[in-house]
Amino acid sequence: MSMTVFSKPRVSGAFCISWMALFVATSLHVASAQEANDMAPPVRDGVPSSDSVVSNKLHSLGLTGSLRGGYWSSNRLYDDVSNVGTGSTWLKLDKKLDNGIGLFAEGFASREDFRTGGNSRNRVREAYVETRSGAFDIRVGKQIIAWGRTDRLNPTDNLTPRDTTLMAADIDEDRFGSMASKVSWNMDAFTSLTGVWLPEFQPNRVFLRSGFSETVPNSNRQWAVKLDQSGKEIDWSVSYFDGYDLNGDLSAARVLQHYRTQVIGVDSATTRGAYRFAVESAYTHTEDSAGTNEFIKNPFLYTVFGVERDFGDNTSGIVQVFNRTVTNYSQPSTAARFHAILANQLDRTQNGVSLRIAKKWWNETLETELAGVSLLDRNGYSVRPRMTYLWSDQVKILSGYEYYQGSSDTLYGLLHKNSLFFIEMRYFY
Numbered sequence: 001m002s003m004t005v006f007s008k009p010r011v012s013g014a015f016c017i018s019w020m021a022l023f024v025a026t027s028l029h030v031a032s033a034q035e036a037n038d039m040a041p042p043v044r045d046g047v048p049s050s051d052s053v054v055s056n057k058l059h060s061l062g063l064t065g066s067l068r069g070g071y072w073s074s075n076r077l078y079d080d081v082s083n084v085g086t087g088s089t090w091l092k093l094d095k096k097l098d099n100g101i102g103l104f105a106e107g108f109a110s111r112e113d114f115r116t117g118g119n120s121r122n123r124v125r126e127a128y129v130e131t132r133s134g135a136f137d138i139r140v141g142k143q144i145i146a147w148g149r150t151d152r153l154n155p156t157d158n159l160t161p162r163d164t165t166l167m168a169a170d171i172d173e174d175r176f177g178s179m180a181s182k183v184s185w186n187m188d189a190f191t192s193l194t195g196v197w198l199p200e201f202q203p204n205r206v207f208l209r210s211g212f213s214e215t216v217p218n219s220n221r222q223w224a225v226k227l228d229q230s231g232k233e234i235d236w237s238v239s240y241f242d243g244y245d246l247n248g249d250l251s252a253a254r255v256l257q258h259y260r261t262q263v264i265g266v267d268s269a270t271t272r273g274a275y276r277f278a279v280e281s282a283y284t285h286t287e288d289s290a291g292t293n294e295f296i297k298n299p300f301l302y303t304v305f306g307v308e309r310d311f312g313d314n315t316s317g318i319v320q321v322f323n324r325t326v327t328n329y330s331q332p333s334t335a336a337r338f339h340a341i342l343a344n345q346l347d348r349t350q351n352g353v354s355l356r357i358a359k360k361w362w363n364e365t366l367e368t369e370l371a372g373v374s375l376l377d378r379n380g381y382s383v384r385p386r387m388t389y390l391w392s393d394q395v396k397i398l399s400g401y402e403y404y405q406g407s408s409d410t411l412y413g414l415l416h417k418n419s420l421f422f423i424e425m426r427y428f429y
Contacts, residue, residue, distance in 0.1 A: 055429055062095030062103070068110075070424030075112065075119070076165045077207050078417055085114045086167055086424070102130040112167050121166075126177045137184040142177040145196060147226065147239060148280050149267040151318050152371075153354060155282035155302040156265030158241050159196065159224055163205035169398040169424045178202040190231045198222035203258055204246045214256040217244050236268040245286075250339040251295045259287040259296055276308040291328030294336035297343045299327040306354075314360035324350040341409055351376040365390040373412075380406030380413055399423040 058064065072084040088110030095103045107124035128141025148154030152171065162174045178201070184194040199220040208214060222243030229236050241263040248256035265282035281303040288296035306320035329348040332340040340346040356371040367388045374381035386400030403419045406412035 058429065062093050063091065064094070065089065065091040065429055067427045067429070068424055070167075070169065070422060072167055072420055072422045074418065074420035076167060076418055076420075077119075078209070078415075080417075081113070084112065084118075084167070087111050087114070100131055104128055104130065110167075123163075123176060125175070128177075135186045137186065139180075139182045141179065143180050143182065144175050144177040145180060145182065146172075146175065147237075147265070147267075149235065149237075149269045150278045150280040150304040150306050151308070151320060151354070151356060153280075153304045153320060153322055153373075155280050155304060156237075156239055156241075156263070156267060158243070158246060158261075158263050158265075158282075159198065161202050161204045161246050165205055165207050167422070169400065169422060176202070191227070191229045194226045194228065196224040196226075198224075198243060201244045201258070203244070203248060206256075208256070212250075212254045212256065214248060215258070217258055219244070234268060234270045237266070239263075239265040241265070245297070247343070249296050250342055252335060261286055274310045274312075276310075277306070278308070279303070279305045289328070291330060294332055295339055297345060298329060300345065301325045301327075314364060315358070317357045318355070320354045322352050322354070337409075341411065341414070344411070346409060347377060349377070375406070375410060375412070378407060378410050380410030382412055382415070394428050396426045396428070397423070398426070 066089070068086070068088045068090065070086045072086060073082055075081050075084050088108050090106070090108040092106040093103060097103070105124065105127040107122065107127075109122040110120070112119040112121070124142060126141070126143050128139050128143045130137070130139040132138070143160070145159040146154075147156045147159065160178045160180075161176060163176060164174065166174045168174045179199055181197045181199075182194065184192045186192050197220075199222075201217050201219060201222060203214070203216055222241075224239065224241040224243070226237055226239035241261075243261065244258045245261045246258075248258045250256055262285040263282050264285075265280070267278070267280035269276060269278040271277075281301065283299070283301045284297075285299050286297045287293075289299055291298045302322070302324045304320055304322045306318055308316065308318040310316050324344055326345050326348050329345070332346065337346070344350055352373060352375045354371070354373045356369065358367065358369040360367045368386070370383075370385045372381065372383040382405075383403045384400060386398070389397045391397055399422065401419075401421045404412045404415035405419075406416070408414070
């Protein structure tokens with residue numbers, strides 16, 4: 001687990017609205033009347049259902065979404081606020097035009113506390129155009145680029161950020177995109193070479209306590225390349241990233257600063273019978289290669305190895321071990337100790353294990369999961385049980401509990417105040 005604990009989310013409402021309006025308007029313009037007529041609504045007692053008419057019209061335009069309401073025992077702002085009610089609406093556009101151009105956009109508007117002074121926010125998570133030209137897939141716009149083959153712990157996932165303050169019930173809903181151009185050359189049916197240019201830097205959003213601040217680089221000098229093979233007996237990839245660290249380094253002046261890094265990554269996965277084996281490793285070169293600046297991360301190697309087993313009867317389990325090894329390590333001073341904890345560099349090596357067990361019940365309408373992570377060298381762990389119930393085709397209920405515990409010299413100990421229970425209902429349209 002790598003997480004810096006402190007940034008107020010920055011939201012541009014005008015940017016979000018303009019992006020969504022652009023994509024929705026484009027979709028409405030290109031959708032033909034014939035396409036809408038092909039989506040014949042169900043008839044009830046000889047009269048078409050108004051809900052179905054609206055839903056089918058939206059779907060013909062490539063629009064789907066959900067309305068959500070929930071209760072959280074705590075927010076994710078590392079404070080003492082409890083018993084939080086939430087409400088949000090999510091909208092997604094996924095439209096393929098006749099000329100082969102695809103439009104995709106997804107965003108939300110939410111209220112995370114209905115009391116006075118509560119937190120309202122809105123965001124466009126993604127908004128891009130994509131097309132194919134011969135053997136090349138091209139995507140331009142705000143997009144989430146997630147790399148890695150291991151389960152949730154991904155050393156090579158360094159391109160686009162997460163919002164750790166967002167009250168999102170699903171694991172990856174805290175992701176949001178950055179402006180990027182991505183081109184993939186499909187060399188054959190199994191092998192591709194992908195190049196990415198990121199003209200802006202978006203860091204992980206983390207809560208900033210009073211007295212702390214953050215400096216975000218304004219640079220278009222970020223790029224990455226990956227050679228990937230998928231679909232054969234062994235899947236694998238080799239990647240390289242040259243850009244800024246999504247997790248900042250905390251200076252002595254309590255300023256969160258993002259320095260340049262270069263990351264060389266590899267991953268591989270294969271299936272043998274009921275087992276799946278995966279390994280992912282990345283070496284990160286930082287601006288403090290000699291290890292002389294206590295407030296900049298040292299270079300480090302981060303490796304995850306996992307074994308997943310399908311037990312049948314809709315039951316699966318996965319166990320992973322992980323290791324971080326710091327280059328040119330030296331014992332941090334008292335002044336730099338907090339930075340070392342946040343950077344996972346308090347020790348020369350950090351070892352841990354993660355576990356996840358999942359099972360589906362009642363004709364796969366109920367899904368339960370128990371996940372956890374524990375450090376092996378220090379006292380720190382997290383546990384996350386969760387449940388998802390499909391009430392109907394349009395209604396889903398999610399609930400879970402997140403618990404963090406550990407000594408004060410671990411991230412898990414620092415996150416203890418963010419332990420929480422949540423339950424959320426979603427209506428899909």
